[in-house]
Amino acid sequence: MSTADAKPKAGLEDTVATSSAICFIDGDRGVLSYCGYDIHELARHATFEEVCFLLWHRRLPTRAELGDLQSQLVSSRALPEGVIRAMRMLPPGDSMDTLRTLTSILAHYDPDASNSTPQANYRKAVRLTSQISSLVATMGRVNAGSGPIAPDPVLGHAANFLYMLTGERPSALATRAFDVALILHADHELNASTFAARVIAATLSDIYSAVVGGIGALKGPLHGGANAEVMKMLLEIGKDVPVEKAEEVVRAKLARKEKIPGFGHRVYHTEDPRATHLRQMSKDLCARAGMPIWYEMSQRIEALVKGEKKLNPNVDFYSASTYHALGIATDLFTPIFAVSRISGWTAHVLEQFSNNRLIRPRAEYVGPEFPQRWVPVESR
Numbered sequence: 001m002s003t004a005d006a007k008p009k010a011g012l013e014d015t016v017a018t019s020s021a022i023c024f025i026d027g028d029r030g031v032l033s034y035c036g037y038d039i040h041e042l043a044r045h046a047t048f049e050e051v052c053f054l055l056w057h058r059r060l061p062t063r064a065e066l067g068d069l070q071s072q073l074v075s076s077r078a079l080p081e082g083v084i085r086a087m088r089m090l091p092p093g094d095s096m097d098t099l100r101t102l103t104s105i106l107a108h109y110d111p112d113a114s115n116s117t118p119q120a121n122y123r124k125a126v127r128l129t130s131q132i133s134s135l136v137a138t139m140g141r142v143n144a145g146s147g148p149i150a151p152d153p154v155l156g157h158a159a160n161f162l163y164m165l166t167g168e169r170p171s172a173l174a175t176r177a178f179d180v181a182l183i184l185h186a187d188h189e190l191n192a193s194t195f196a197a198r199v200i201a202a203t204l205s206d207i208y209s210a211v212v213g214g215i216g217a218l219k220g221p222l223h224g225g226a227n228a229e230v231m232k233m234l235l236e237i238g239k240d241v242p243v244e245k246a247e248e249v250v251r252a253k254l255a256r257k258e259k260i261p262g263f264g265h266r267v268y269h270t271e272d273p274r275a276t277h278l279r280q281m282s283k284d285l286c287a288r289a290g291m292p293i294w295y296e297m298s299q300r301i302e303a304l305v306k307g308e309k310k311l312n313p314n315v316d317f318y319s320a321s322t323y324h325a326l327g328i329a330t331d332l333f334t335p336i337f338a339v340s341r342i343s344g345w346t347a348h349v350l351e352q353f354s355n356n357r358l359i360r361p362r363a364e365y366v367g368p369e370f371p372q373r374w375v376p377v378e379s380r
């Protein structure tokens with residue numbers, strides 16, 4: 001085939017690149033569903049563990065199946081000593097770089113590393129989901145200059161993460177808020193990091209390589225990196241100034257044609273259904289933590305950006321103040337996105353492996369005309 005007349009859509013906008021049974025988005029109606037279950041219903045009723053099972057098996061677990069999955073996640077939580085040693089040896093740097101490097105190291109300790117049967121790949125999906133959570137919590141400890149905390153087998157996935165991060169048993173409110181945040185971030189169809197992971201898997205490379213690629217894509221400020229950028233913007237505005245200052249700062253950014261982190265979306269033309277929950281969580285948790293200013297400031301920014309640019313907040317906007325109110329350091333925000341999205345990445349990689357064909361698109365050629373005449377180096 002010639003690519004001479006093929007015109008790609010910039011950023012592959014609206015291009016359907018694969019079939020998938022995992023996630024459905026209707027960007028005009030603001031609908032997001034995992035395997036047919038509305039995200040609002042899942043945010044109200046599910047646990048993250050149930051959502052993992054749903055994404056991996058396309059159906060909800062029975063009580064026994066859920067118990068089995070919980071046991072498998074719990075038994076995989078402890079990090080290999082070598083990974084903790086490597087974490088301490090790395091020079092200080094971006095926490096997504098640390099997560100990317102350490103996830104790659106985790107592969108060396110996986111007993112199924114060289115086994116690529118569907119059963120082994122499923123075990124690796126469970127292990128990765130459990131261990132990335134432990135990894136990010138432990139990174140938070142080490143970054144703060146304190147020692148790792150051993151996982152608590154009695155706690156569920158969300159509560160154990162907060163416990164391994166803070167060393168304290170989290171309240172029921174904090175646990176549920178974090179569980180819901182994990183559910184909301186778990187999957188989002190062919191977002192950039194999931195697409196990257198599927199492209200890697202489609203070469204029949206291994207699941208760790210696919211996930212490491214996904215982490216690299218998630219890091220960017222146009223994707224998962226936006227949640228940390230939102231918090232940096234709020235902190236820059238500052239909590240000790242009148243809340244109107246937020247509008248002044250954002251207006252100035254817009255005048256400079258800067259993008260406001262946490263706004264806009266390639267697919268949604270309405271409110272991002274995940275933002276609806278995170279807005280409410282931000283309100284409740286900021287009030288509970290005695291820092292309502294972050295929610296109030298966020299609301300002002302939302303009203304301004306909606307009015308001036310007709311842009312809605314996306315998943316990252318209110319997750320910033322939500323995580324901040326939970327006492328989480330800003331540099332862990334994007335790694336926490338990975339703690340959730342690992343479920344979606346692995347679900348997509350398993351789906352890719354189950355019906356694989358190499359993903360190899362074409363490019364529209366826009367370079368120098370063919371054929372060019374060869375000029376010896378001494379004559380150029």
Ligand SMILES: CC(C)(COP(=O)(O)OP(=O)(O)OC[C@H]1O[C@@H](n2cnc3c(N)ncnc32)[C@H](O)[C@@H]1OP(=O)(O)O)[C@@H](O)C(=O)NCCC(=O)NCCS
Binds near residue numbers: 223265
């Ligand atoms: C999410 C995002 C990458 C989608 O990108 P996209 O579909 O390629 O949309 P574009 O970047 O082409 O934006 C279209 C228009 O809206 C504007 N726009 C989009 N997001 C904007 C934002 N957050 N702030 C200000 N303007 C924005 C663009 O400047 C552009 O305006 P123009 O047509 O006058 O040049 C984009 O909205 C963005 O960069 N948002 C901020 C980062 C973010 O929150 N990412 C997390 C996404 S979940």
